[in-house]
Amino acid sequence: MKNHMTLSVFDLSTCLGVNPDTIKRWVRQGKLPVLPKGADLRFQKKDLEKWAALHNIRLNLSDKKSGEKQNQIEVSLSQALQNGGIYSDIQGNDVVTVLASCVKKIPQVPDDFKPDLLDRLVERENAFSTGVGNGMAIPHPRQQLSYLPHPMITVNFLASPVDYNALDGQPVFLLFCILCPSLQYHLHLLSALSFCLRDKDFIRFLKSRPQMDQLVEKTVMLQETNPL
Amino acid sequence: MSLIKKWRARFSPSLSHVDDRLLLIIAGSIAGICSGLAAVALRLALESVTEWLHPFRHYWWAFLLPAAGALLSGFYLEKVTREGAGHGVPEVIYAVSKHGGLLRLRSSYSRLISSFLTIGSGGSAGPEAPVVMSGSAIGSNIAKFLWLNDRQRTTLVGCGTAGAIAGIFNAPLAGLVFSIEVILGKWEFSNIIPIAIAAVAGAEVSRAIIHEQVLFNHLFFTVGTADILPGICLAIFAGLISVFFTKTLNFSGKFAQKTRFPFWMRALIGGSAVGCIGLFFPVVLGEGYHFIQSMISETFSMGIFITFVAVFAKIFATAITLGWGGSGGIFAPCLLIGSLTGIVFHKTVFLLFENAACASEGAYALLGMTGLISGVMQAPLTGIFLVLEITGGYETILPLIVVSAISSTMSHYIEPASFYFKDLIKRGQFLRPGTDARILSDLNIKELITTEFTKVSENMLFREFIEIIKTSDQFFFPVIDESTGAYKGMIELRSIRRYVLNPGIYDMVFLNQIMDTDVLTASLENDLQDVLEMMETNNMESIPVVEHDTFIGMISKTRILDLYRRELIMQTSVR
Numbered sequence: 110m111k112n113h114m115t116l117s118v119f120d121l122s123t124c125l126g127v128n129p130d131t132i133k134r135w136v137r138q139g140k141l142p143v144l145p146k147g148a149d150l151r152f153q154k155k156d157l158e159k160w161a162a163l164h165n166i167r168l169n170l171s172d173k174k175s176g177e178k179q180n181q182i183e184v185s186l187s188q189a190l191q192n193g194g195i196y197s198d199i200q201g202n203d204v205v206t207v208l209a210s211c212v213k214k215i216p217q218v219p220d221d222f223k224p225d226l227l228d229r230l231v232e233r234e235n236a237f238s239t240g241v242g243n244g245m246a247i248p249h250p251r252q253q254l255s256y257l258p259h260p261m262i263t264v265n266f267l268a269s270p271v272d273y274n275a276l277d278g279q280p281v282f283l284l285f286c287i288l289c290p291s292l293q294y295h296l297h298l299l300s301a302l303s304f305c306l307r308d309k310d311f312i313r314f315l316k317s318r319p320q321m322d323q324l325v326e327k328t329v330m331l332q333e334t335n336p337l
Numbered sequence: 338m339s340l341i342k343k344w345r346a347r348f349s350p351s352l353s354h355v356d357d358r359l360l361l362i363i364a365g366s367i368a369g370i371c372s373g374l375a376a377v378a379l380r381l382a383l384e385s386v387t388e389w390l391h392p393f394r395h396y397w398w399a400f401l402l403p404a405a406g407a408l409l410s411g412f413y414l415e416k417v418t419r420e421g422a423g424h425g426v427p428e429v430i431y432a433v434s435k436h437g438g439l440l441r442l443r444s445s446y447s448r449l450i451s452s453f454l455t456i457g458s459g460g461s462a463g464p465e466a467p468v469v470m471s472g473s474a475i476g477s478n479i480a481k482f483l484w485l486n487d488r489q490r491t492t493l494v495g496c497g498t499a500g501a502i503a504g505i506f507n508a509p510l511a512g513l514v515f516s517i518e519v520i521l522g523k524w525e526f527s528n529i530i531p532i533a534i535a536a537v538a539g540a541e542v543s544r545a546i547i548h549e550q551v552l553f554n555h556l557f558f559t560v561g562t563a564d565i566l567p568g569i570c571l572a573i574f575a576g577l578i579s580v581f582f583t584k585t586l587n588f589s590g591k592f593a594q595k596t597r598f599p600f601w602m603r604a605l606i607g608g609s610a611v612g613c614i615g616l617f618f619p620v621v622l623g624e625g626y627h628f629i630q631s632m633i634s635e636t637f638s639m640g641i642f643i644t645f646v647a648v649f650a651k652i653f654a655t656a657i658t659l660g661w662g663g664s665g666g667i668f669a670p671c672l673l674i675g676s677l678t679g680i681v682f683h684k685t686v687f688l689l690f691e692n693a694a695c696a697s698e699g700a701y702a703l704l705g706m707t708g709l710i711s712g713v714m715q716a717p718l719t720g721i722f723l724v725l726e727i728t729g730g731y732e733t734i735l736p737l738i739v740v741s742a743i744s745s746t747m748s749h750y751i752e753p754a755s756f757y758f759k760d761l762i763k764r765g766q767f768l769r770p771g772t773d774a775r776i777l778s779d780l781n782i783k784e785l786i787t788t789e790f791t792k793v794s795e796n797m798l799f800r801e802f803i804e805i806i807k808t809s810d811q812f813f814f815p816v817i818d819e820s821t822g823a824y825k826g827m828i829e830l831r832s833i834r835r836y837v838l839n840p841g842i843y844d845m846v847f848l849n850q851i852m853d854t855d856v857l858t859a860s861l862e863n864d865l866q867d868v869l870e871m872m873e874t875n876n877m878e879s880i881p882v883v884e885h886d887t888f889i890g891m892i893s894k895t896r897i898l899d900l901y902r903r904e905l906i907m908q909t910s911v912r
Contacts, residue, residue, distance in 0.1 A: 163753060167873060237798060239845060251850060276844065292850055296836060303841030 115144065115151040124168055184260050184294050186301040186332060187325045192217075192261035193286070195321050199267045204234055204274075208248060211265045211286055218288070222256060230286075240275025241303060243312050249287040249295065260294040262287050262302065266318055283315060305331050345482060360485075361492055361531040368479050368493050369500030369535030372472030373542030376504030379449050379464050380547070386457035387623060394619070399459075400612025403622070403658070406458020407608035410451040411600050411662045418447040425470035426666070426757050429494065430520055434768035434775060437487025438477050438494035445474035448664060455663040459622040461611055461654035462665020465505050469666070472501025472539075473520070492528050495521045499532045500539030506668075507543045507552055508726035512536040515719045519757060522769045552626070552727040555633045558700040560733050567695055568704055568736035569743060571682045575708025576747025578678050579671075582652050583713055583748075583756045586667070589660030600662055607661025614654045618647050620677075621654040624669040632676045632702040633728060641684040648677045667756065668723075671709040679705025696733075703730050707737050708744035715755035717745040765866070771909045777865045780904055785865070785897055786882055788890035793828070794819035795849035802848055803837065806830065813879060815888040816852040824888040826852035827881055858883040859892065868892060 121141075122129040133150070135141045142156035161168040196214045201207035212218065212227045229250035233239065240246040263286040270280035285302055289295040305311050305328060314327055393399060414420050425448055432440050448467035456462050476497025480490035495516045503512035513536045517524055544550075593603055615622040620639075631637045639647065655670040683701035686693050695701075703724055711720030720741045725731060748755075754762045761767040768775040792815050793802060805814075814828040826849070833851055836842060858881050859868045872880050872894065879893040 167870070236796075236847070237844060241841065241845070247845060251847060296842075296846065296850060299845055300836050300839050300842050303845060304839055307841055 114154045116154065116157070117152075118150050121152055121157070125166075184298065185329075186262070186298060186305070187328045189260050189262045189287075189294075189298050190264065190328060191321070191325060192259055193263035193288075194261075195264045195266070195324070197266040197318065199265045199284070201267070201271065202269070203271060205231055207267060207271050207284070208234070211248075211263070211284060214265075215263055215286070215288070217257060217261065218254075219256060222254075226250060226254070226288075234274075238274040238276070240273040240277075240279075240281050241306055242275055242277040242279065243306070244270065244275075244279050244282045245285070245306055245312075245315070246273050246275065246281045246283070247285045247287060247299065247302060247306075249289075249299065253291050253295070254288055255290055257288055257290040260287075260289040260291075260298060262298060264324070301332070357489070358527065358530065360483075361489060361496075361527070362534050364479055364483060364485070364489075364493055365476075365496035365531030365535040366538045368472070368476040368496040369503070369538030370542055371475045371479070372468070372497045372500035372535075373504030373539030375445070375449060375471045375475065376464075376468045376501045376539065377543050377546050379453060379468055380505055382453050383457055383464060383624065386453070390458070394459075394622075400609055400616055402608075403455075403459040403612040403615065403663075404605050404608030406454045406456075406460055407604035407611075407658070407661070407663045408601055409458075410454035410460075410664055411604040413454065414447065414451050414664065415600050418443050420444065420447050425664075426466050426519070427761050429470060429473045429498070430522075430757065431761060431766045431768075432473075432477070433491050433494055433520060434522075434770070435766065435778065438473070438480070438491040440474040440477040440494070442474065442478050445471045445478065451664040452666075455658065455665050456623055458608075459612065459615055460608065460658040460663040460665060461615075461621050461623070461625075461651065461670060462658050462663060463624050463667060463669025463671075464665065465502060465668040466666025467664065468501040468505045469498050469515075469520075472497035472499075472504075476500075476535075491521065492531055495528060495532045496535035499536040500542075503536040503539035504543040506723065506727050507540055507547075507549065508723055509533075509536040509540040511719060511723035511726050512539060514722050515716065518716045518719050519714060523771075551729040553630050553633050555699055555703075555728055555730060556635065556697075558696050558703075558730060558732050560696045560700055560736060561694070563694045564696050564700070564736045565739060567682075567686055567693075567701075568739050571679065571701065571704055572708050572740040572743035573747055574682055575675065575678055575705055575740065576712045576744040576751075578648065578652075578674065579709050579712025579744065579748050580751045582655075582671075582674060582709070583752060583759075585652055585656040586659060586756065587759065589656035591660075593661045604662035607657045607663065610657050610661075611654045611663075614650050614657075618650040618654075620647050620673070621651045625651075625673040626669070629672055629676050629702075629706075632680055633699045635697060635699045637680060637698070641681060641688065644677055644684065645681045648674055648681060651677065667713060668710070671713050672706045672724075672727075675706035675709030676702035677705070678709065679703065700730070700733050700736075703728055703733050704736055704740045708740045711741040711745040712748035713756050715745050715749050717741045720745070771905070774866070776901060776904045776908060777869070779908075780865050780897075780900055782859065782861050782863060782865060782868065782882060782892065785892050785900060786890040787893065787896060790815055790888070790890065792817050792888065793848055795825045795847070795852065797848045798844060799836075799846045799848065799851065800843040802828075802851075803843060806837070813881070813891055815881060816848050817888060823886045824858075824881075824883045825849065826854040827856045828852045856881060860884050861889065865897075869897070 118129050118132045122132050136143050136150055142160050144151045144153055157168060199207060200210050208230050209227055212223050218226055229252060230248050233251050234248060239248050265284040265286065267282050270282040273281035275281055287295060287298055308331060311331060432438055448470040452464060452467035456464055473494040476493035477490055480493040498520050499512035499516040502515050503509040513533050516532050517528065521528060620628045651670060651674050679701035680698055683698045686695060707720045707724045710723055711717045721737055724737065725734065758767050768778050791805060791809055791811060795816050795818060812830050816825045816828060817823060818825055828851055857871055857875055861882060861884050868880060879891050881891050882889040
């Protein structure tokens with residue numbers, strides 16, 4: 110029961126987005142409807158609402174924080190790898206055929222969307238190669254794929270290395286396909302992944318064609334030592 | 338006409354060399370004389386038409402007279418001058434605060450004619466609001482003719498208003514006070530002098546044409562200290578009545594709009610209704626000065642109960658007249674309701690305490706009038722001066738002030754917005770000088786916008802963008818479609834900082850993958866108030882302005898604060 114309908118100086122200062130000292134000054138200057146009793150200042154909710162309406166002031170009395178926009182769930186790299194899965198023996202002898210057989214293997218993409226996804230991946234490669242060097246590439250579409258339930262990275266080991274127009278000219282043996290339902294995840298995952306791919310140990314580890322649990326363990330370790 | 342133009346072309350430029358104050362005083366007195374003439378014309382016209390229609394009042398079909406008047410007035414406003422009905426005072430206040438007092442020339446006569454038709458035929462309204470509208474339009478157009486600036490024009494609008502009130506009531510002080518208290522809302526030295534002169538001019542015109550000293554004559558009242566306590570009670574009573582009156586007026590207007598009848602149908606129904614009330618209570622018809630006179634001079638002969646009912650009859654008649662398409666003001670109805678209220682109160686006091694040592698009935702009618710005027714307009718000074726001047730009852734001044742103060746406080750407590758301001762506040766058009774709303778409405782988006790931004794294409798590689806960042810000092814980059822130039826999204830440096838520090842993805846991403854596409858955007862048509870609201874709700878420091886898919890620029894809080902402060906200084910600086 111106590112203080113259900115009243116606010117303290119501090120409560121009000123957060124509601125109005127000002128310093129508590131400002132509230133105290135306004136009370137001293139007689140500009141706020143303050144409750145007359147008590148040593149510490151208290152404000153009645155009803156009076157404040159009336160006052161705000163009269164002065165055309167926005168009063169944020171409800172407890173919901175306005176910072177809802179920030180709390181998007183971040184998906185960690187290891188989680189995305191687990192979502193995606195590891196595929197080996199990808200057939201193909203050029204960029205398009207390799208990508209085609211990659212796309213074919215992803216169970217989360219509905220069959221109807223597969224040709225479209227392939228087009229997008231190829232289009233992206235034509236714009237600028239995603240071969241990051243050291244025999245690895247990160248193919249991804251430039252658009253978001255809203256049909257996906259969650260963001261994922263599929264790891265594809267090629268049967269034989271393919272010339273990928275990579276930055277360092279090396280043939281590519283490993284593809285990380287980043288597929289995301291929204292662009293925010295995409296950028297985050299891409300950034301995290303490309304960070305890992307600059308680590309020499311990690312590259313050596315990848316060349317050993319690890320299993321999923323090893324890969325996850327390794328990425329978690331890397332992420333922890335270098336939080337982005 | 339061409340002669341006038343020639344004259345203006347020759348003299349107006351040289352007017353800018355004349356001292357500002359002198360110019361305003363001269364132009365103000367001209368405005369005062371013109372609006373005084375308009376006021377006197379309306380008053381004489383109303384007197385003669387009332388006399389002319391008097392014989393017909395006794396026929397059974399007399400209730401159709403107000404209907405005919407409202408119909409004609411509605412047709413005239415709707416078809417000939419194309420102006421809204423009602424009393425027009427809020428429009429004047431809005432014009433003063435938003436458009437520097439700019440009013441149309443036709444407003445200077447349109448309301449005069451329509452209210453002449455409404456009131457002359459028996460509609461329950463007063464002639465002073467139409468006269469205020471005319472007077473202010475006259476002042477505004479004199480200013481326009483002389484090529485004066487907004488500030489000077491506002492003062493001349495005040496002059497016209499003061500002249501009109503002074504002319505119609507023969508009350509110069511009331512004109513001055515009403516003009517400043519209600520219309521301009523700013524007690525400023527440079528305003529008061531020309532408006533005072535204009536009020537004198539208006540009153541002089543009225544006195545020269547109609548030879549009378551005061552509007553209502555009365556016997557000498559003996560008012561003593563004993564009247565203060567009943568005065569306080571009367572003030573509370575009058576305050577309640579005035580709140581009821583204001584609410585009824587508002588309700589009636591809203592109700593009439595909800596019915597969706599064509600305007601002539603509304604006028605017909607409203608007018609007949611008023612006419613029917615008038616058959617039983619002739620006191621409600623017209624401006625009712627005749628009855629006020631009889632109440633003040635204590636020749637009023639209705640019983641206590643009938644008088645009490647008459648108070649409400651008049652309230653409803655006025656609400657119907659004004660709400661359903663008639664045009665006219667609320668001063669005169671306030672005066673009549675007020676004096677009826679005073680009489681009822683006085684009779685009740687004497688019913689309860691047979692030998693109470695109170696002043697006479699007429700004095701209480703006076704106090705009641707003050708109570709109503711102050712309560713409805715929430716303008717205590719106007720109430721005091723108006724009643725004092727139209728009756729010359731200076732002996733009642735002490736209880737009068739008390740009544741005025743308490744009644745307006747009472748009404749303000751129940752209903753913080755007065756009758757004149759209520760609609761304006763609801764529409765967000767109540768913009769008194771020096772207030773936040775006024776500054777925000779004066780500043781517009783175009784003045785605040787910063788347009789120098791390097792735009793980037795959505796197909797740009799991140800690496801190229803990094804090169805741009807290196808040499809640029811922008812925090813925001815608008816992303817556009819390179820072929821059409823259409824706006825696609827925004828990149829804020831703050832939100833991409835962690836990607837900027839990771840060279841691994843420089844060649845991996847294009848800008849359309851980085852940009853934020855859900856940024857709220859404003860358009861040039863938005864009010865600054867709305868834009869600020871948008872920024873505040875979403876915690877934004879800057880907001881992009883996009884018009885027809887094209888990026889125009891950005892508005893930042895820093896820039897707003899900067900200009901806001903300058904605007905505040907400009908608006909509140911004393912001249």
